[in-house]
Amino acid sequence: MINKIKKYIIPNGLIGKDDRIIAAVSGGADSVAMLLILNELKKSLSFYLEVVHVEHGIRGEQSLSDARFVEKLCKNLEIPINIFHVDVINYAKSHGLGEEEAARILRYEKFKKVAFSRAEKSDSVKIAIAHHLEDNTETILFQMARGTGIDGVCGIEPIRHVSKNVYYIRPLLGVSRAEIERFLAEKNQDFCTDSTNSDIQYDRNRIRKNILPQLNQINNQAVLHINETANKLREIRNYFRKEADREYKKIVSIEHDKHGNEVYNININKLSECDIAIAKEVIRTTIISCAKKKKDITNKHVMAVLDLINKQTGRKVLLPYNIQAVVSYETIKVFLKNKVKENKKNVDYKDVRNVIEIKSDFFEKLEELVDGEKLIISLNDGTKSYFSVRLLHASVNPEDLIKKKYTKYLDYDKIKKGFQIRNRRSGDFIVSDSDGHHKKLKSYFIDEKVLASERDHIPLLTQDSEIIWIVGMRIGYSYRISDMTESILEIQYNGGN
Template sequence: MNERHRLVESLLCLVREYSMTAPGETVLVAVSGGPDSVALVHALWSVREELGITLYVAHLNHSFRGEESDNDARFVWSLASSLSIPCVIEKVDVPRMRQMLRLSAESAARLVRYEFLENTAEKIGAARIALGHTADDQVETVLMNIIRGSGTDGLAGMPPVRGKIIRPLLGVRRTDVASYLQEQGLSARIDETNLLPHFTRNRIRLRLLPMLREYNPGIDTVILQLAELARADSAYMNAEASKVFKRLTIACDTGAVTLDRGELLGLDLAIRRRVVREAVKSVRSDISDLGFRHVEDLLGLLATGGDFRYELPAGVFVECERGSIVFRSERQRDVPIIYKYEIAVPGETPIGEAGVLIKAEVIESHLEPVRSPDDTEVILDLDKVKGTLVARNWQPGDRIQPLGMKGSKKLQDVFTDRKIPRRVRHRIPVIQDGERILWVVGVIISDVAKVTDSTQRCLRLRAVPVSPCSYDRKVV
């Protein structure tokens, strides 16, 4: 049995280490026709049965190089045919799109390429999209991120796995690619634009790296080790920030999220910065243009203690009011939300506008506390409830007799005292019978239907979060 080339061994090692594929999955391989992608698709083809995967090839003709671009497409089609791999080819006028979107050639090409790959993967049912980035690409990416300005996430470079994207050659050097192609008798297309110093990545490869190697011949290895360390640190910090972000979330809607201002200010600075980025990401997935200065300016305003409005890149607006800070995808006037639902007793009543499910049950005793610490559960005297029980939105002029008090109080004043933002007040369920407000979910309980020693039957009401967000939110 012939010994496998080190490129194949490295590929298999990375695939298994990061669980890049699973038996029975279809993998879409992005093939430009260059050496790296040719080596990738051939190596995956050679171990397809061992991995139990099915391959597809995808090629995007960017139309940058005229006839040469068309020849690239024909080459990829021929290569895929020789390996009996189905092939999808699409042609897009990226130069024209670049002008329309006012993007650099690199940015426009990347945008169109990833959209093409994601759409193709969805059409053919591919679980993974394999890209041919190598260790040399990783070195260039880290340097490029440093030059542009980057935090720890940028120092980590490209992840081996990100969603559907996998990079099986990330542990392979370009010298290994050249050796593999020679051993297998494979040819590849050469994009001469990669030799021109017009693009940042090319200048790093052709000018900066050779200069750095004069200071340290092993600089490539040093940078790769730095990326590995940064990736582990970033993964841990991001996971912790995600947990904190969920804990600080007061409310979330489509295109908006509200955090507790005081708790955010009390965080360690490293986590605080990441929570802000997590909040922006929750309302706008692409945060590539959110820079260090934006986050620092926002945190500086937050620390002043006053209310403010602040605009971040790409139409993300931040509003700080009393005890909360709201991130939203666009500036818009708050439109009052109006709803009214009859509560099933016993039963469950979903309040979609508030993101909660009201569970009602009749119980015979009240040995348990009549309220929860966060006012998301209450036990009432059922015989004191008059008429039909309903859940509705707050309305100006609403009053409640707070538990333990003889007089009534405006709900608006209660909200102000509890530092509840104006924009979420209309979502909070107000529970009332035919005559009076009995409970404002998560905020306050009324005295009028309280349980006493003479109570015969009890009604337990619970508000259970059911949110459209990808995480549970607190009842507001």
């Protein structure tokens, strides 16, 4: 087992001489096995080793027991350890996330915190994660089920650059869970079992518990074959990217506007001469280069820009992260729009004196507008207060979903049947999570310490008694954007005078 891991590490360039390896150890079988193997290899491969353990605060005493187990293991192995305690439940609540996603964000934040501090004194820092063959298979199947590009079916990368001299590595990616368990049994090594791993309400657990066993009944080498296919696809993808990068340099030029912002110019004639696969990759690379990130850049956005090839000058599309692509004669210009600063002060709410019904005729007008144009809903309350609404056919920067108090993004298909704008009524509730749990508006106001004198004056967007948005506060889980969202309703409250 140890020699097999070593033979995987060296050709994939996972660990070099004098690297500082930070092993992410939860206490589970996979991470414990990884720690033992790295400890065995640190002398022959000549690297430094330490551990990070993140206690999520979800499973009470069981979670604390896991932390003590990892601490004792590291003490016996004489390996330095960093233990962090995080509050996943409150983080998930305050950021509108599920606990699984919140735990992952907080966990990786701590991994990177330690890595970045070590990177100041080390030439190369690697964060070792204990993903194995089955984990990779689960990832590939999950990505395919929800929709993905070639990167998704290539699976987990053995090594991935984070920033500067920091990387993620997966030294166990070439071994199976069964091999890991046999290794631990031979070593007579205990490990912790996370009770949430058997909960099939989580998508990955459902794949692990239900789908993989069915695939193994078809072929007991199914997991291995899926991983081998992913590796072949990764090789093809890497070659394709080199070819696309060569064309990108011929087709795309960069200039700067008067504010010093980058403007990416795509030559339409040269792009039109390319094979469709190369053309789409050139556009994808352009958007990512402008955004400085890959997340939320999908095929939908690539196709929207590609569609501009045959459009007249001035036609444009809105893209994630406030990026815009505009036709300018023989060029498509891709650039970051100047951000409009939102008023962060608390709005002095006025009564919504009458119930305002937003019906189908409003949405018909909205759908006739050019992408990005707005409609106004006046509150007729004696002030200049109003809502501005626009329809987007592109993803929204996830940061906007959290940080903007008075602008929210809703799943258009879930709201286009109509809604009301009004003040609170008896029986109002908000759906608080993915399980559909209801919370009474009164209870929400009490929990958020909203003064009783203010509660009757806060505007609400509702569908009957279900709350879409408590203006200035949270939106109902039912109306959130998901991976299935095709169109987005942006709604902004302007408090008037």
